[in-house]
Amino acid sequence: MRLLIVTPALGTTLGGGERYALDVVLELAQAGHELTVVTSTARQEADFWQGSEPAPTAEAQAWPFRSYHLPIPPFPGGQAALFRRRKLLALTDWLPAGLNPFAPYNALFPHLPDLPALLADLKPDFDLVHGFNLSWESPLLAAAAYARRHQLPLVITPFAHPGSRSARWNLQRREQRELLASAARLLALSSSEKAGLTSWGIAPERIDLIGMGYTPYPAAAAAPDPALPARYALFVGRASRDKGSFEAINAISTLAPSTELHLVLAGHVDADVAAHIAGLSPAQRARIHTLGRVSEARKHQLLAGAFVFLLPSRSDAFG
Template sequence: MESAARSRHVLFLNWRDTRNPDGGGSEVFVERIAAELVRRGHRVTLFCAAHPGAPADETLPSGVRVLRRGGWRTVYLWAAWVCLTGGLRPDLIVDVCNGVPFLSPLYAGCPTVVVVHHVHREQWPVVLPGWRGRLGWWLESRVAPRVYRRCRYVTVSEPTREELIRLGVDPARITIVRNGLTPVRDEAVARTPYPSLVVLGRLVPHKRVEYALRALTALPDARLVVAGRGWWEPELRRLAAELGVAERTEFAGYVSEHRKHRLLASAWVALVPSVKEGWGLTILEAGARGTPTIAFREAGGVRDAIVDGQTGLLADDPDEFVALIRWLLSDEKTRQQLGEAAHAYARGFTWAASGRRFAQVVDEVAARPRQRVP
């Protein structure tokens, strides 16, 4: 264990945890960073929404305590209640904003660090059409920057940093702490004998798995594995049948870490068709298996996770997305070169380094006098 400059109680506020059926890369980042803080001598609590099958209070093997209260709508009120009633007495709060902010400076009696993986401008109308999406964007773009105007921000990529600056956040208050990568076992896994694609992630509209299904219609010899779960799966299955690609599409559902890495290692190309990603952890995971990824340039953090033309490819529109897939599946030499470069690039990211950088932010912020938001 590395000793912290001073041991503190750090409270993470996040709407979900990795055991939540809807958990994703944001939750992985939070829990791995929390574990690194514990390793450095801090006491860490993660407060998140409750979900079926998960205890209300548990301590993870990493030493992180997880408290679950409320649902995905009410967890924000529960967080305020617990802080205001003294149920938790943190020295510092890490307020993770996944679109809807916790607004902890309004009620917390300690400093706040804000974590923003990406700005949700494009996602609000997809996830919540109409007035609810406009309200969400107003909270994220107008209310949150004002409430957090004296807080330190942490984000995971340069594109998100640029978006925060456009929302009015002072660049001097933004620190980039990129995702790490858990070392993978070098298990020999053969590539499929046929052209194969894989999409890994939650099955929700803004992940745009539809783009991968539509691409398959132009690739008659290719097959696609969609690994993940989510409420949008029935619609994706319906579309696969409508497009005539259901027999070449496997909906694998939730996969274990071992199965995930075997899928990434056996695929020829990984696809990330999302409308927005803060980073794109699966891109590095694919890279660790020597598999290049194709994503959309407009999707934010993927521009940091992929070195375009070296470790993977970025498309500017759906037609180019299909064209790049077709090219990479047909060009074995280029595919291998990109895969080897992606493997080397992925090795440069570790959770230890990310945790060390985040711990520096914690120490710097916690050492400053508390300034309340008027």
């Protein structure tokens, strides 16, 4: 098949969604499908408001498919100003279609000013259009317009997290609801995501539950890390409020010392999470271990040695 794939970001240095999308795209290329991928040059989430590099990474340049990498300009006022515009969109969502003066803000998440012209120049010789990520929706909106213009089926992997407290303003605005309604198929990663999409009015027969996939463990079992405690709960990914890191930290830090269970955080730690850890008592802090970003080999070593995996996320499709 000839596929046009549009996604806000792609690569191994971003979040799990971007790594998942890259794995899917690489599998499709290996299976012999002809791919055209349009994405940004973002290397971390902060690039969505700080601005991204003009050129893709060396990793991206080596991908075995045709790809276009668009820069994101810095947003005046940074993250706070960008997210204020998203809230304005949500607060004015009740206005009739076409009458919302803030509707142009939809193109800011993320802002890819070169995207419309790029898609306008792409020959419509595709069998379908596939878009990722409903919460950073400007590429999806552009992909949907391209599919509509050329009468191509649109498939969306939304990475929806219906349990999130921010779902109303981050995932359920008019334009996002219309995106979901316009798709020929929606691909859900978990039964909870499918149930959530159904609760938003999407017919269940239009949603395919495809699962999350997995990366096989290395053939050789990793030896435990002698620098870590013998019993630890493992949290993998960005330690942020929405991913349940506060709950994980509080659960471990309030356990009786006799349990000897520690918490290991593998991934970037947000500033408010770091401040929360710093505010614990010395005895509680001693049971929390922050490792920062780790390699794939290190991740497998940590998983092999963990007593339990702990990720009480409220903001992921798998949650």
